[in-house]
Amino acid sequence: MKIRNALVVTTAVGTLAVAGAASAETYKIGITQNNVGVDSYQTTYEQAFIAAADANENVETVVLDAGGDVARQIAQMEDLIQQEVDAIIIWPTNGEAVIPAVRKAHSAGIPVIVTNSNIAEPGFEFVASFSGPDNITQGARSAEIMCDKFKEMGIDGEAKIVQISGQPGYTTAIERQKGFDDRLPxxxxxxxxxxxxxxxxxxxxxxxxxxxxxxxxxxxxxxYAGDDNMGVGALNAAKAAGRDGIIFVGATNFAVGYEAMEKGEYWGSIYQSPVDDAEAALQTAIDVLDGKDVPFLNYFDTPKITQDNMSEYTKPVF
Structure with missing residues (x-):
C-alpha cells in the first residue's frame, strides 16, 4: 500500500531529552497525524516529534500524515497494523470515524495512544492513553479571560460576543467550544x-x-476563536471594516496572536507548546510499551496568556 506524505525515520543517536532513562528494547512506533500542512502548530509538532524520536536510539518511527482525510487516516492505521508496529499514535481527523480503526489495532494487540485531540468516548476502551491538552479546560479559561476583561471595562452586564469554532466533528473543536459555552454563563x-x-x-x-x-x-x-490563527483572521476582518474596540480571545497562542497582542490589538489566549505536545505523545507511547502506569488522560498544562502577562512567555515558534 502506498501512503502519501509518509516519512520513515530510523533513529540512532542519543536519548530522548524528556524520556529519562532509555527503554531497554527497540520499539517501532507509528504515528498518523491529522493534517500537517493546515497550520504551523501541526507542522512544528511533526518536526518536534521527529527530533524527539531521532534523539532516542531505542525508537524507530513511521511518521504519516492523513492530510485531513479520514479515509486516508483509516488506511494508514491499516498499514501500521500490517507492519506490526509496537504502538500507534493517532492524531484523529475525526473523533467518531476513526474508532473502528482504533478498535482493530487494539484487537491486534497494538496499544494506541491518542495525541492532541481525543477520539469520541465510545472508543476510549480501545485506547491505552490520551496525551495532550485538556481542551475543555482551555475553552473554560478562554471564557474567564474574556469575562475578566469585560468586567475591567465595565461591560460585563451587556456585552455581546460571537464565536468562531474549529473544524466540525473534530474533538478539539467540540471540547473547546463546550468549555467556553459552559463556563461563560x-x-x-x-x-x-x-x-x-x-x-x-x-x-x-x-x-x-x-x-x-x-x-x-x-x-x-x-x-472567541478556537485558536489564534482563526482569531487573527477575525481581527483582520474587523480592522478592514474599521470596527474598533472588539476584544479578541483565542485558545492556542500562535506567533501571529502573540504579535497582535504585542500591538495591543488582540487581548488573550491559551499558551500551548506543540513541542511539549509531540514529546509528551512519544514519551507516553514509550512508557506504555515499558509497562509503566500511565494515566488514561495524560494532560500537560496550558496556562492563560494576555497582554498583561505575556512578557512571562516566549513567542511561539509556530
Missing part, C-alpha cells in the same frame, strides 16, 4: 453569545466568517 451570566460559526482552523475562512458577522451584527464586543 457561570462567570459572566449577562454576556450574550449571539452566534457560533466554524472557521475550520483556517485564517482566511475565519476572516470571511467574521466579515459576515460584522454585516449581521452592529454590536459585537468580543470574539
Amino acid at each position: 457561570e462567570v459572566c451570566p449577562d454576556v450574550e453569545l449571539v452566534e457560533t460559526q466554524p472557521g475550520d482552523w483556517n485564517r482566511e475562512k475565519s476572516q470571511k466568517v467574521m466579515e459576515a458577522f460584522l454585516v449581521k451584527y452592529d454590536d459585537i464586543d468580543g470574539v
Whole structure:
C-alpha cells in the first residue's frame, strides 16, 4: 500500500531529552497525524516529534500524515497494523470515524495512544492513553479571560460576543467550544453569545466568517476563536471594516496572536507548546510499551496568556 506524505525515520543517536532513562528494547512506533500542512502548530509538532524520536536510539518511527482525510487516516492505521508496529499514535481527523480503526489495532494487540485531540468516548476502551491538552479546560479559561476583561471595562452586564469554532466533528473543536459555552454563563451570566460559526482552523475562512458577522451584527464586543490563527483572521476582518474596540480571545497562542497582542490589538489566549505536545505523545507511547502506569488522560498544562502577562512567555515558534 502506498501512503502519501509518509516519512520513515530510523533513529540512532542519543536519548530522548524528556524520556529519562532509555527503554531497554527497540520499539517501532507509528504515528498518523491529522493534517500537517493546515497550520504551523501541526507542522512544528511533526518536526518536534521527529527530533524527539531521532534523539532516542531505542525508537524507530513511521511518521504519516492523513492530510485531513479520514479515509486516508483509516488506511494508514491499516498499514501500521500490517507492519506490526509496537504502538500507534493517532492524531484523529475525526473523533467518531476513526474508532473502528482504533478498535482493530487494539484487537491486534497494538496499544494506541491518542495525541492532541481525543477520539469520541465510545472508543476510549480501545485506547491505552490520551496525551495532550485538556481542551475543555482551555475553552473554560478562554471564557474567564474574556469575562475578566469585560468586567475591567465595565461591560460585563451587556456585552455581546460571537464565536468562531474549529473544524466540525473534530474533538478539539467540540471540547473547546463546550468549555467556553459552559463556563461563560457561570462567570459572566449577562454576556450574550449571539452566534457560533466554524472557521475550520483556517485564517482566511475565519476572516470571511467574521466579515459576515460584522454585516449581521452592529454590536459585537468580543470574539472567541478556537485558536489564534482563526482569531487573527477575525481581527483582520474587523480592522478592514474599521470596527474598533472588539476584544479578541483565542485558545492556542500562535506567533501571529502573540504579535497582535504585542500591538495591543488582540487581548488573550491559551499558551500551548506543540513541542511539549509531540514529546509528551512519544514519551507516553514509550512508557506504555515499558509497562509503566500511565494515566488514561495524560494532560500537560496550558496556562492563560494576555497582554498583561505575556512578557512571562516566549513567542511561539509556530
